[in-house]
Amino acid sequence: MKKECIAMLLAGGQGSRLYVLTGDMAKPAVPFGGKFRIIDFPLSNCANSGIDTVGVLTQYRPLELNNYIGNGQPWELDRMNGGVHILPPYQSATGAVWYKGTANAIYQNIGFVDLYDPEYVAVLSGDHIYKMDYSDMLRRHKEAGAACTISVMEVPWSEASRFGIMNVDGDGNITEFAEKPKEPKSNLASMGIYIFTWPKLRSYLMADEANEASSNDFGKDIIPTMLNAGEKMVAYRFEGYWKDVGTLDSLWDANMDMLTPGSGLNLLDERWPIHGRTAICPPTYVGAHSDVGNSAVARGCEILGEVKNSVMSTGCRVGERAQVSYSVVMPGAVIEDGARVSYAIVGENCHIGAKAVVGAPPEEADDPDSWGIAVLGPHTCVAAKETVPPKTMLDHTHGKETSR
Amino acid sequence: MKGMHGIIFSYGEKPGLGQLTANRIHGSLPFGGDFRVVDFMLSNMVNAGVTDVGVIMHGKCQSMLDHLGTGKSWDLSRKAGGLKLLPAFAYSESRGTVGPFRGKMEALGSVIEFLRHIRQDHVVLSDSDLVANLPLRDVLAAHIASGADMTCVCTSHPGESGDTYFTLDDTGRIVDTAYDVRTPAGYQSLNIFLLSRDLLLELVEECMAHDRYSFRRNVLQEKGKLLRFNGYVWDGFAARINTVQAYYQRSMELLRPEIRAELFCAQRPVYAKENDAASTYIDPSGECINSLISDGCDIQGSIRNCILFRGVRVEKGAHVENSVLFKNTVVKAGANVRCVIADKNVEFGPDVTMAGHPQYPLVVEKNTKL
Numbered sequence: 001m002k003k004e005c006i007a008m009l010l011a012g013g014q015g016s017r018l019y020v021l022t023g024d025m026a027k028p029a030v031p032f033g034g035k036f037r038i039i040d041f042p043l044s045n046c047a048n049s050g051i052d053t054v055g056v057l058t059q060y061r062p063l064e065l066n067n068y069i070g071n072g073q074p075w076e077l078d079r080m081n082g083g084v085h086i087l088p089p090y091q092s093a094t095g096a097v098w099y100k101g102t103a104n105a106i107y108q109n110i111g112f113v114d115l116y117d118p119e120y121v122a123v124l125s126g127d128h129i130y131k132m133d134y135s136d137m138l139r140r141h142k143e144a145g146a147a148c149t150i151s152v153m154e155v156p157w158s159e160a161s162r163f164g165i166m167n168v169d170g171d172g173n174i175t176e177f178a179e180k181p182k183e184p185k186s187n188l189a190s191m192g193i194y195i196f197t198w199p200k201l202r203s204y205l206m207a208d209e210a211n212e213a214s215s216n217d218f219g220k221d222i223i224p225t226m227l228n229a230g231e232k233m234v235a236y237r238f239e240g241y242w243k244d245v246g247t248l249d250s251l252w253d254a255n256m257d258m259l260t261p262g263s264g265l266n267l268l269d270e271r272w273p274i275h276g277r278t279a280i281c282p283p284t285y286v287g288a289h290s291d292v293g294n295s296a297v298a299r300g301c302e303i304l305g306e307v308k309n310s311v312m313s314t315g316c317r318v319g320e321r322a323q324v325s326y327s328v329v330m331p332g333a334v335i336e337d338g339a340r341v342s343y344a345i346v347g348e349n350c351h352i353g354a355k356a357v358v359g360a361p362p363e364e365a366d367d368p369d370s371w372g373i374a375v376l377g378p379h380t381c382v383a384a385k386e387t388v389p390p391k392t393m394l395d396h397t398h399g400k401e402t403s404r
Numbered sequence: 405m406k407g408m409h410g411i412i413f414s415y416g417e418k419p420g421l422g423q424l425t426a427n428r429i430h431g432s433l434p435f436g437g438d439f440r441v442v443d444f445m446l447s448n449m450v451n452a453g454v455t456d457v458g459v460i461m462h463g464k465c466q467s468m469l470d471h472l473g474t475g476k477s478w479d480l481s482r483k484a485g486g487l488k489l490l491p492a493f494a495y496s497e498s499r500g501t502v503g504p505f506r507g508k509m510e511a512l513g514s515v516i517e518f519l520r521h522i523r524q525d526h527v528v529l530s531d532s533d534l535v536a537n538l539p540l541r542d543v544l545a546a547h548i549a550s551g552a553d554m555t556c557v558c559t560s561h562p563g564e565s566g567d568t569y570f571t572l573d574d575t576g577r578i579v580d581t582a583y584d585v586r587t588p589a590g591y592q593s594l595n596i597f598l599l600s601r602d603l604l605l606e607l608v609e610e611c612m613a614h615d616r617y618s619f620r621r622n623v624l625q626e627k628g629k630l631l632r633f634n635g636y637v638w639d640g641f642a643a644r645i646n647t648v649q650a651y652y653q654r655s656m657e658l659l660r661p662e663i664r665a666e667l668f669c670a671q672r673p674v675y676a677k678e679n680d681a682a683s684t685y686i687d688p689s690g691e692c693i694n695s696l697i698s699d700g701c702d703i704q705g706s707i708r709n710c711i712l713f714r715g716v717r718v719e720k721g722a723h724v725e726n727s728v729l730f731k732n733t734v735v736k737a738g739a740n741v742r743c744v745i746a747d748k749n750v751e752f753g754p755d756v757t758m759a760g761h762p763q764y765p766l767v768v769e770k771n772t773k774l
Contacts, residue, residue: 033682035699259685267682267683268682268685274680275680277678278679283699283711284696286692288693290692291691292692293690294686294687296682296686299684299697299698311683312683313683
């Protein structure tokens with residue numbers, strides 16, 4: 001049963017900044033890039049990096065995620081020894097507690113990790129879009145003889161204060177860590193991807209749990225404590241595409257990056273394939289009077305109208321003379337004849353009536369400050385000829401319109 | 405136990421398919437952008453609740469073996485039963501023959517031990533050349549209700565002279581079976597036969613004992629007077645893929661919405677092997693008109709009335725019209741392709757022009773670089 005390295009994937013967060021999209025599902029289950037869901041990225045990275053044992057820590061609305069992961073076969077994670085395991089919080093003899101923080105989630109599953117008696121544990125987030133070879137990071141971790149290796153990337157100095165910032169010495173040893181510093185001393189940001197030497201992490205998790213003042217979080221508690229204790233912590237520099245899609249704007253941005261040559265996010269590149277569960281549906285049909293350009297289209301769609309600069313997920317329908325531009329349309333959404341959808345995220349199985357208008361381009365906005373992308377939660381119905389203004393969010397209850 | 409066991413025949417040559425079956429059996433011929441021909445019959449069975457399917461193979465079965473794998477894609481990877489691949493090696497050796505099966509009864513005789521272990525009361529037999537989405541559950545219900553000894557699925561759509569034709573009486577009983585007829589008349593057999601396991605075993609054993617091998621002569625014709633064989637008429641979309649022309653025309657029919665609605669109806673999904681291709685990307689300079697497109701394509705040129713399989717790349721300034729491009733076809737900049745069926749991994753070089761005729765499409769062999 002012994003494994004050299006296993007991965008623990010944090011997938012329990014609500015993703016509250018994705019608002020209506022995560023009303024009924026955890027953030028990692030949110031569709032991405034037409035064919036995929038966010039969690040396909042870390043799971044595929046594991047599969048491609050040779051990590052065959054993954055614990056997925058779930059807590060918030062796990063139904064959709066559990067259903068999607070299933071036995072892990074799409075990621076070659078249906079294994080006799082190892083494979084993917086869903087790890088929800090559980091009741092024990094002394095009581096039952098929810099996962100109090102990221103570190104506590106791993107703490108509560110020390111038993112699971114110990115089953116595999118690994119030397120190293122990779123702690124990953126379930127809400128990042130990136131392609132990364134964890135085996136290369138592990139090599140760096142082993143060569144440096146580190147207790148903890150943190151994956152970092154350079155971010156623009158102007159944005160550095162939004163991240164956890166590392167200061168490193170000439171050998172890449174982390175000398176200082178500051179969570180969202182006002183005056184950053186470096187522009188090396190933590191990507192929230194860690195590899196720990198398991199016996200070290202295990203003891204720090206035990207100590208952290210005993211400390212009642214701790215918030216049981218990796219970034220806030222475990223990392224600073226290990227650094228203060230003088231543990232060897234090294235940075236692993238990542239160069240490539242990486243995006244935290246924790247907000248509606250960043251989710252929309254990342255989808256658009258997929259359409260932009262040179263953005264670094266090329267899902268058609270077969271050298272590092274992203275695996276996902278394939279929907280059962282026929283190929284996409286593009287009609288005789290349709291016009292599709294600069295768009296990604298998954299299968300099972302029927303496109304009769306115009307689609308520009310957009311991502312169409314599995315099984316969507318765009319009616320005649322309908323126009324979709326700069327939008328992310330999630331699986332099963334129907335956009336009826338003559339409707340206009342622009343700068344929008346349309347949730348799963350939404351229905352947009354004929355000639356309805358959802359969202360608007362920024363150049364049409366009266367007040368640039370009040371402009372933003374329009375977002376429809378899953379199963380939202382927009383009546384024929386109804387208008388959903390920019391920066392509006394609607395969910396399927398269609399109760400009140402909320403502004404972000 | 406109740407229910408049906410499926411048997412699919414995957415052997416024999418179809419010279420009419422030419423290069424398309426140079427390295428594969430007709431059942432593993434790609435069709436409809438995402439599928440192999442055999443996917444349709446497998447899906448028909450699975451959608452009717454069939455859990456056990458035997459595929460009798462002979463000849464060029466490598467691509468079929470690759471495609472079927474464990475049967476996982478059709479939910480046929482089971483602890484008990486599931487998909488069973490039945491290649492003819494053992495049979496050929498014991499008989500001392502290396503030639504193909506002379507007929508279905510011989511093929512069934514070659515797997516008689518397998519047939520004896522069938523758990524279900526009924527067996528549905530089918531060829532692997534049929535593209536249709538039909539309700540086998542209804543066929544079973546009709547078979548049981550009618551009390552017939554065997555039910556044969558047929559269609560009133562016309563076929564070719566080599567096909568088998570049934571004459572039905574008012575009660576639906578097959579009163580005559582004919583083949584190789586000059587002027588086809590009656591109902592064209594779709595070669596799906598439903599009967600009880602016990603009768604199947606009886607017929608197979610009797611045929612083996614007398615070295616009879618032909619299903620249509622030794623069973624349909626010779627037993628038709630003694631036993632009650634009924635016709636089940638299915639007039640939905642049904643394409644038997646025998647020739648390049650038929651392949652091309654039936655493929656192009658998928659561009660019609662009513663045909664797609666029938667073949668890909670929501671109640672009975674067609675299962676295909678999963679793949680890892682990302683979404684298709686259509687460039688700002690790309691133009692897609694009236695086409696069926698699978699995953700993982702990169703379209704920068706213009707395609708019109710086409711069927712694109714997975715991973716096809718059409719470069720800027722390339723024009724493709726009325727064509728079927730199999731997996732990973734590349735059409736380089738400025739190339740012009742019309743009425744072509746391009747097999748896997750074909751590359752049309754820059755400015756290459758290649759054209760067939762709608763009635764005589766051009767097949768470009770697998771891995772050809774032009």
